[in-house]
Amino acid sequence: MDTSPFVLDLAEITLADVPLVGGKNASLGELHRHLTSAGVRVPHGFAVTAAAYRYALEEAGAWPALEAALAGLDPDDVDDLEARAARARQVVLDAGVPPRLRDEIAPALDRLRRTYGPGLTLAVRSSATAEDLPEASFAGQHASFLDVHEDDLLSSVSQCFASLFTARGVHYRHRHGYDHLSVGLSVGVMKMVRADLASSGVMFTIDTETAHPDVVLISASWGLGENVVQGAVEPDEFYVHKPTYRKGHRAVLQRRLGEKAVRMVTGTPGPHNVATPEEDRRRFCLDDREVLELAGAAIAIEDHYGRPMDIEWAKDGVDGLTYIVQARPETASTRGAATLERYVVEEHGLVLATGRAVGDRVATGRVRVVRSTTELASFRPGEVLVAETTTPDWEPVLGQAAAVVTERGGRTCHAAIVARELGLPAVVGTGDATTALVDGAEVSVSCAEGDTGHVYEGAATVHVDRLDLSDLPRPRTGIMVNLGNPALALRTSMLPNDGVGLARIEFVISEVIKAHPLALLHPERVSDDEERAAITSLIGPAQDGAAHFVGRLAEGVGMIAAAFHPRPVVVRMSDFKTNEYAGLLGGSWFEPHEDNPMIGFRGASRYAHPAYEEGFALECAAMRRVREDMGLTNVVLMLPFVRRLAEADLVLERMAQLGLVRGQDGLQVYAMCEIPNNVVLVDEFAQRFDGFSIGSNDLTQLTLGVDRDSELVAFDYDERDPGVMKMIRLAVEGCRRNGIHSGFCGQAPSDYPEMAEFLVELGIESMSLNPDSVLRTTRIVLDAESRLLAATGTDAGR
Structure with a gap:
């Protein structure tokens, strides 16, 4: 005869008692016994054991009827499953709660009453002996009853016993190979937490x-x-x-x-x-x-x-x-090893538009032509966004698109940069997309066929080749990622990588903060009533624009830094141009008009300037919160578009005044190397910074005098031009000569294997790539390092 107890106080139970009290009660008992001293608060209570459940059925002579109810069960016959489960539950309900079990429950209930006083109500929860286990959770299969008055406790216990035979529970056990009659059920009785x-x-x-x-x-x-x-x-x-x-x-x-x-x-x-x-x-x-x-x-x-x-x-x-x-x-399936995906288009419809391909994916969706921001509200998730061009204001919608097609722009325009970060295929610089593509028509956007992207009529037939790279060795050259969207940080960090080489805060500002920092600080200077009301609504009840900006920016950067911790995360301070700042909520009231904002009031020139110094102070406050309050000291700060030495000195002094002192608490400050003057004066700049990140987009543009956003001169934009490559060589050699970090930030190593090989030969310390390029480029870098070592017996500049 089973001599197991019928009632146990939770404080008497450990994980070893699963066969007696089930997984749920055993875990709660374990917490009671071992973790209350660590601040884990668990309601007091007791368990009616699985032995009590079996005793109740034995006393009623219910086992044969229960066995008959389930004999010949076909779990795939829904009607039969429901009927048999219902009969089984009724058998258990008819068994009731025998007198001996009632007598053992009474004193346990009295102890709870004395602990919590009058007004006690109860949570009565099932705990099966094959529940909440590492290999099978059974969560939600059985009944629980909340806010139960003590007079209704016995009825609730009986109903919990019967819930062992819910149709879903029976089906789940059958699928996992558990015998229905050997599984027992315990009932947990605790103080009701008045949630x-x-x-x-x-x-x-x-x-x-x-x-x-x-x-x-x-x-x-x-x-x-x-x-x-x-x-x-x-x-x-x-x-x-x-x-x-x-x-x-x-x-x-x-x-x-x-x-x-x-x-x-x-x-x-x-x-x-x-x-x-x-x-x-x-x-x-x-x-x-x-x-x-x-x-x-x-x-x-x-x-x-x-x-x-x-x-x-x-x-x-x-x-x-x-x-x-x-x-x-936690029993949810975890993600497997990183894989390299290659999309292959097998069949496709007529070519409706072509342009420069961004990314290496294929997507199908219905066209949505958007001609201005006023039409963004009509966009629906999963559509193909077609526009003349895009701006940071559009980034929330871009995140919902299946693909992006623009008439204007080159491989490094806004639409291209954001699409890469989001993992979307984008075809840019088509010239005629808004007229060639019709609203509502189904199209396939392919960027998997080389440098030219295609928009095909209808749904293309595509397959994806996947290569398991779980054993991919790490190259000596650091492979880092470009990332601006905090929502992608955790997923992206699981790729083989050495950190974040470029975290763009513009994405957080445009998508999460949404308003110009000065408009948040001075909404009274926004003369448009509708815009001012929108800013007030955005800030919320606190009515503190500074707190909104600092809090949201710190959270965005913090998520990226935490995802990659303890690997370095290089956070570039804001690099909006004036037209992009003006596009933020309230921004037009604080930004001047510039005919050529690409080389205007942007980057470091803004930070200590009276027109933006308050905004920069907010950025610095957010970075201090990330490093000091959150403890994410793996954040490295980077200044963009530093034109002159005097400008560098001024900004570094201003940062120190705002509590960000280079070298203090391990703070490193990098500069983007994207202006020819950065290369010409590399030795002097190196005395002021801990590293250079060579920004190939702007360095190519300014070396060759090519507008990188103009499709008319896109043929002249090429990072492989001898002049650009010489600039890169001089920068890397200057970094090595001065003992500071050299990194490369740009798409060129992904697009052109020969550029990756060139950087390896130079001895570049890291390359920062968009996530969709990391695995492919890692292979290229490994091959280049292997060839270099075989040919010379050295690691080039290292």
């Missing part, structure tokens, strides 16, 4: 989309947690970086406000959804202190279990405390 009066949600100690191991992802919504678990609401989301948290830094890495349209509350007829008041939808349901407390609990739980965890939490609206109500191993 219906506050908030609740889930958190993972790994990024669920990319399997990045260094973050805690917390999802939160008002009310009971079922809405978050089932995906019924768009929750708030918070990221916390584990390595810096462990070092003592307490900062939320990134937060995203969810819509939270409904909240689940208790009451008649049980838990149900009500509309969330507008003021609650517009605010986060956790403050930073609560987020960090939850993250600390998650890290402690992961450390104890030694594996990524999936955790449910709830905040009590009565006592204001957050509780862990479930913890199980």
Whole structure:
């Protein structure tokens, strides 16, 4: 006869008790016993054991009827499955709760009553003996009951027992090979955490989309947690970086406000959804202190279990405390090894337009011609964006496009740069796309056939060749990535790489911040009522434009820095041109008109200038927050378009005044090498900076005198021109001579293997590439290094 106890206090339970109390209760008991001292708060309670479940069926003589209900089950016959599961549940319900079990539950309930006092209600939750295990979660298969009055406890326990035979539970067990009658069910009885009066949600100690191991992802919504678990609401989301948290830094890495349209509350007829008041939808349901407390609990739980965890939490609206109500191993599939993808077009329709190909992908969608920003609202996700040209204002829409086609621009125009970062195929400089392509027509955009991109009529037939590069060796030359979109940071960081060579903050400013920094500081100087109202709405209830800018920029840069930590992340300070700044919300009131903004008031020339010094101060405040508060000291700052030595001195002095002192706390400051004067005076510039990143786009433009955005002279724009290559050689040699870092930032090594080989021969220390080029170019660099070593026995300039 089984002598196992029928009721156990959670504090008596460990993970070894899974066969007796199931995975959920065993995990809660483990937390009670070992982690309360680490700040993990778990509601008190007890477990009605699986032995009690079996005893109840034995006392009622229910096993034969249960076996008969499931005999001959065909799990793929939905009607038969439902009918048999219903019969099995009724057998268990009819068995009820025998007197001996009632007698053992009573004192455990009395202990809970004494602990929490009058007004106690209960959470009654199923815990199967094959649940919340590393190899099978069974999450959501069985019943739970919330806000249960103690008079209804026994009925709820019986219904939990019966829920072992929900149709979904029966089907899940059959698929995983579990015997229905050998699986037992325990019931957890705990104090009800009144999340219906506050908030609740889930958190993972790994990024669920990319399997990045260094973050805690917390999802939160008002009310009971079922809405978050089932995906019924768009929750708030918070990221916390584990390595810096462990070092003592307490900062939320990134937060995203969810819509939270409904909240689940208790009451008649049980838990149900009500509309969330507008003021609650517009605010986060956790403050930073609560987020960090939850993250600390998650890290402690992961450390104890030694594996990524999936955790449910709830905040009590009565006592204001957050509780862990479930913890199980994270069982979502993780991403495999990095692969190299090659798109091959097998069949296609008529050629409707051609231009320069950007990226190496193929996409199909319906055409949406957009002639101005006023038409962006009509764009729908998955369409092919067709335009004369694009600006940073369009970047949120670009992120939703299947592909991009423009009439103007070259390989390094805005549309091309952003499309590469987003992993989209783009055909630029077509000359006639807005007339050649018709709204609503299905087209395929191919950038997988060389330098020329094609827009084909209809859906092309395409296959993708994938090469596993999990064992790809690392070259001596650093292979870094260009990245501006924080949403892509975790995914991109999983590629084989040596850090971020160019983090463009313009993407964060245009997509997340959206307004000109000076318009945020001085909305009263924006004379247009509609624009001023939009700025006020953007800032939100705090009405603090500086906090909006600094907070959002710090979060964007912080996410990129955290994703690649501890590898270096080179963050370029803002390099909008005046026409691009003017395109930001409120920007036209603060920017002058320039006939040639490409070589106008941009880059370092703005930073200490009275017309923008307040804006630069905000940028510096954000960078200090990333490095000091978030602890992400892998951030290297980089100044773009530094024309003269005096300008460099002025900006570095201004940065020091703003708390960013080169050399202090390991801060390195690089400069873009993109102006011929940077090369001519390389020795002098090298005394002021810790490294040069050779920007081939502008260096080629200014060396050859070619407008890189003009398709009319695109044939004259070539990084392989002997003059440009000599400039690059002089820059690399100057960096080596002065002992500072030399990097290359541009598309040329990806587009032209001979350029990658040239850089390897020079001894360049790193190349920074767009993510879609990293794996392919790594192969090229490895081959070049191997040939060089075989031919000379040396690593060139190293």
